[in-house]
Amino acid sequence: MHDIRAVRADPGAFDAALARRGLPSAAASLLALDGERRAALTQLQERQARRNALSRLVGEARRRGEDSAALEAEAVSLRGEMEALEAKAQTLEAEIRARLAGLPNVLDPDVPEGADERFNVVLAQHGAPRDLGFAPRQHFELGEALGMMDFAAAAKLAGSRFVVLRGALARLERALGQFMIDLHTREHGYEETAVPSLVNDAAVFGTNNLPKFADDLFRTTDGRWLIPTAEVPLTNLAAGEIFPEARLPIRVTALTDCFRAEAGAAGRDTRGMMRQHQFRKVELVSIVHPAHSDEEHERMTRSAEDVLRLLDLPFRRVLLSAGDTGFGAAKTFDLEVWLPGQQAWREISSCSNCRDFQARRMNARFRPADGGAPQLVHSLNGSGVAVGRALIAVMENGQQADGSILIPPALWPYTGG
């Protein structure tokens, strides 16, 4: 969420930032509302001050046994005005907040201009697509041929966009998750965290999934939400907190199921495990001092890249363009893995620096070591990485001519060889 003070301080810059996202100007109308609100607040506070003074006088008069009827009458007469002003100020504040909450984060200057993914920039590539010497198959062809990936069974149980894994493939999925968590906790300084998969409105608001993206989420009958990513619970651990500066950076990771309605994805990736209503993912979240979020972003992205490197998967790092960068992010690196079966680079991780955008929504702060006033932290999140898609990548890149799959040595401790 944006700070109305930033709009006041430089309306032009605010509108320019929106323009990079392809959005119309908003500063002028926001400032008009803001001016109204502040005028109402000032008037309200003047009346409250008067009311408080009268109350004091009433108290004193009564103690002396004097008549206070006139004072009380004046105080009562202020009530109507105060109620109206308070209601007006609250309505305006709610409207300003709602409008600010609906506007995406300011993009980093590094982010390339452009309306969509065609303007993304490939920054680096690690490894190269290998010639397998035969026509590669897609993961679902491999999995179904092995009898270990069953979409029909999943459809019977739950519907489309679910999968049942069996035997070695089920174990491989579990192995991938374990491997990633162990890597991040042992090598990258993240603390393993077990979190709820069901969260409340406030948590989902804090990470920008509400109010804009409610359609992407599953809601429970008691008003909670299934997490679309562990980013939601992990990041919201910082909500409302004031950390001593020495506590930063905070680095946490979790392996969770993720649930997505995929409401807008009809017809996309309908076959296979690319896009499911439920999938597992290892998430990385960092809460850092504002001065260090850029270096943390690089560090986090390298942590995710390490997973792919150790799994011996060809991948590339992509800097998302203005139009492709998510709502809450100032800057995002995607990691795309090579899928021989699809002959395509596909997203397997997304690492974003949200700066203070989520922190402001969550009211997550730190107290500077010099004892000054609390400041907003910066929050970052990244997949480290999507387990389902890693399974696909390991399958397609490790496939043999006979339909068997060779898995990378890094996983052997987890798969029993």
Place this chain on the structure above:
RNA sequence: GGAGGGGUGGCCGAGCGGCUGAAGGCGGCGGUUUGCUAAACCGUUAUACAUCGUAAAGAUGUAUCGGGGGUUCGAAUCCCCCUCCCUCCGCCA
């Protein structure tokens, strides 16, 4: 699911209708004392917003005692709803 008890400042803990942003203690910070350390003593120590002033400092006001609403001239204190925590019973992976 049933019954009861609680949420007060960084922490502990008073207050239970009026000058209480909130006693007292702990912790933190500054100082005095001091061979050093400790102790002792003195002072200080919340957040947000608005207005004035703006280079800054600052001044004034308002709000905040889990959240929301109500009663009242006036609410941390009374009433209602919600929420979270604790104890006991029941049930249960």
